[in-house]
Amino acid sequence: MKRGFLVILSGPSGAGKNTVLDATMDRCSDLQYSVSATTRPRRKSEQDGVDYFFLTEEEFQRRVRAGEFLEWAEFCGHSYGTPLAYIEECLEQGHVVVMDIDIEGARQVKDKMPEAVFVFLLPPTMAELENRLRGRSTDSDEAIRQRLGKALEELKAGIDYDYVILNDKIAKSAAKLEAIITAERCRVKHSEYFELLEDIVGRNRE
Amino acid sequence: MKRGFLVILSGPSGAGKNTVLDATMDRCSDLQYSVSATTRPRRKSEQDGVDYFFLTEEEFQRRVRAGEFLEWAEFCGHSYGTPLAYIEECLEQGHVVVMDIDIEGARQVKDKMPEAVFVFLLPPTMAELENRLRGRSTDSDEAIRQRLGKALEELKAGIDYDYVILNDKIAKSAAKLEAIITAERCRVKHSEYFELLEDIVGRNRE
Numbered sequence: 185m186k187r188g189f190l191v192i193l194s195g196p197s198g199a200g201k202n203t204v205l206d207a208t209m210d211r212c213s214d215l216q217y218s219v220s221a222t223t224r225p226r227r228k229s230e231q232d233g234v235d236y237f238f239l240t241e242e243e244f245q246r247r248v249r250a251g252e253f254l255e256w257a258e259f260c261g262h263s264y265g266t267p268l269a270y271i272e273e274c275l276e277q278g279h280v281v282v283m284d285i286d287i288e289g290a291r292q293v294k295d296k297m298p299e300a301v302f303v304f305l306l307p308p309t310m311a312e313l314e315n316r317l318r319g320r321s322t323d324s325d326e327a328i329r330q331r332l333g334k335a336l337e338e339l340k341a342g343i344d345y346d347y348v349i350l351n352d353k354i355a356k357s358a359a360k361l362e363a364i365i366t367a368e369r370c371r372v373k374h375s376e377y378f379e380l381l382e383d384i385v386g387r388n389r390e
Numbered sequence: 391m392k393r394g395f396l397v398i399l400s401g402p403s404g405a406g407k408n409t410v411l412d413a414t415m416d417r418c419s420d421l422q423y424s425v426s427a428t429t430r431p432r433r434k435s436e437q438d439g440v441d442y443f444f445l446t447e448e449e450f451q452r453r454v455r456a457g458e459f460l461e462w463a464e465f466c467g468h469s470y471g472t473p474l475a476y477i478e479e480c481l482e483q484g485h486v487v488v489m490d491i492d493i494e495g496a497r498q499v500k501d502k503m504p505e506a507v508f509v510f511l512l513p514p515t516m517a518e519l520e521n522r523l524r525g526r527s528t529d530s531d532e533a534i535r536q537r538l539g540k541a542l543e544e545l546k547a548g549i550d551y552d553y554v555i556l557n558d559k560i561a562k563s564a565a566k567l568e569a570i571i572t573a574e575r576c577r578v579k580h581s582e583y584f585e586l587l588e589d590i591v592g593r594n595r596e
Contacts, residue, residue, distance in 0.1 A: 303576075306583065336590050343587045347576040350583065360576055367573035370509075370553040370566055377512065377556065381549045384542050 186376045188216075188279040190271060190297060191365060194290035195305035196338040200351045201284035204305060207358035209282070212365065216279040218271060221253070224262035237267060255285065255292035268296065280365060287341045294344070301368050303361060304345040308352050392582045394422075394485040396477060396503060397571060400496035401511035402544040406557045407490035410511060413564035415488070418571065422485040424477060427459070430468035443473060461491065461498035474502065486571060493547045500550070507574050509567060510551040514558050 193201050209215050221237040223244045232238050239247070244263045248256060256265030266283065274281045285293070293300055342348055347364050351357045368374055372381070399407050415421050427443040429450045438444050445453070450469045454462055462471030472489065480487045491499070499506055548554055553570050557563045574580055578587070 304578070339587065340591045342583075343578065343591050345578055347573065348578050348581045348583050348587070349576055360572060363569040363572035364576060366566060366569035367553065370555055370570060372510070372549065372551055372554050375554045377548075377554050381545065381554070385546045385549050 185276070185278040186374075186378070188275045188277070188281060189368060189374050190218075190275065190293075190300040191280060191282045191361075191368070192290050192293055192300050192302050193282065193284045193305060193361065194287055194302065194345075195342070195351075196307055196335065197286065198309070199305040199307040200354065200357070201305050203354055204349075204351060204357045204361060205282060205284045207354050208361045208365075211358060211362050214280070215365070216274050216281045218266055218274075218281050218283040220264050221247070221267050222262060222264045224264075237270070254296050255289040257286070257289060266293075271297075280369070282365075287338055291341070301347070301364070302345040303347045303349060303364060304342040305357065306339070306342070306348060306350045308350075391482070391484040392580075392584070394481045394483070394487060395574060395580050396424075396481065396499075396506040397486060397488045397567075397574070398496050398499055398506050398508050399488065399490045399511060399567065400493055400508065400551075401548070401557075402513055402541065403492065404515070405511040405513040406560065406563070407511050409560055410555075410557055410563045410567060411488060411490045413560050414567045414571075417564060417568050420486070421571070422480050422487045424472055424480075424487050424489040426470050427453070427473050428468060428470045430470075443476070460502050461495040463492070463495060472499075477503075486575070488571075493544055497547070507553070507570070508551040509553045509555060509570060510548040511563065512545070512548070512554060512556045514556075 193205050195201055205217075209217060219233065219235070219237060221239050221244065223239055223241045224236075226232065226236070226238045230236065230238075241263065244256075244265065247253060247267070248263075248265070252268055253265035254268045254271055256263060258264075266285075271281060283293075290302060294302065349357050349360045372378055399411050401407055411423075415423060425439065425441070425443060427445050427450065429445055429447045430442075432438065432442070432444045436442065436444075447469065450462075450471065453459060453473070454469075454471070458474055459471035460474045460477055462469060464470075477487060489499075496508060500508065555563050555566045578584055
């Protein structure tokens with residue numbers, strides 16, 4: 185079985201990561217959504233191993249110390265993380281695994297799994313931001329920077345990603361993400377023909 | 391205007407490069423097909439600069455010596471080549487330029503324009519080839535190699551390409567090539583947002 189690959193959809197808050205990923209999964213039934221581990225209590229409607237892997241705070245922290253998370257973070261007093269062994273297993277089974285995650289989480293993934301596919305989603309307001317940055321020459325650089333400081337700080341991570349999508353229409357963004365995944369399946373290194381080509385190169389080298 | 395990029399569709403003879411590229415161009419009206427220069431006489435139906443750039447043998451050879459072709463070759467006593475300045479101009483105008491070309495031509499392009507996108511098309515018979523290579527354990531490696539020598543020699547170039555498509559169905563292959571082009575338009579370095587992101591990184595660096 186050809187190993188799958190991991191697709192990270194990240195970007196500033198308000199970019200619409202979750203909505204775009206949901207729309208993409210509706211279009212592509214063969215994507216595997218990454219299940220997170222969490223210390224927050226299980227709700228009645230939730231299934232362990234399906235919605236989340238539910239862990240005690242103690243077990244979660246043990247795993248953090250053991251480096252068993254691909255990335256992790258705290259939100260509202262609870263811990264959330266992506267189990268590395270679980271992702272590895274999905275990839276070994278040949279799945280294309282998708283995750284939507286904030287910029288800091290994506291940075292952690294890049295450290296542990298630099299070969300993942302990183303897609304940066306720009307918020308719909310980016311066009312407006314662009315106009316402000318480029319158009320209004322009456323504003324000094326200093327004034328622009330102060331007003332947009334936080335947004336710029338978040339956006340600057342985008343330069344190190346593989347792909348960038350401006351999320352002006354959800355369906356359009358989902359179609360682009362689908363195309364990126366289709367293209368990545370055709371990448372020589374991801375392709376089911378990679379081993380065969382390697383084999384052929386090896387034979388000819390003899 | 392954001393600079394475009396060049397997409398090379400190559401592969402062994404009989405892979406169906408021309409058919410797949412035609413089908414892809416039918417789907418995507420915004421692709422620019424690369425016009426070749428040639429020394430063969432112009433037919434009545436053909437327009438200079440549209441079907442080909444028609445050159446004298448003398449002028450063609452002068453351009454070869456001056457390094458003015460991205461790639462060139464001889465077929466049936468005539469010379470054919472891709473003018474570098476023409477491709478540069480199309481790219482500067484922001485076009486996605488597509489070419490179908492044989493493996494040796496693609497090798498020349500890789501030398502002169504390594505940043506182009508290289509797509510390797512595997513012939514429909516590849517599945518059969520794969521069976522022969524992997525399945526028939528009664529054949530010795532030597533016997534396989536002798537029988538498939540030429541095919542293997544051609545296929546081995548594929549390992550250095552960016553993408554690989556098995557051309558089992560033309561429409562499917564064209565859809566994959568279209569997805570690759572859509573994805574490449576979203577590549578950070580090809581994206582219209584690249585300069586903006588660079589600009590933001592620069593501002594934050596001050």
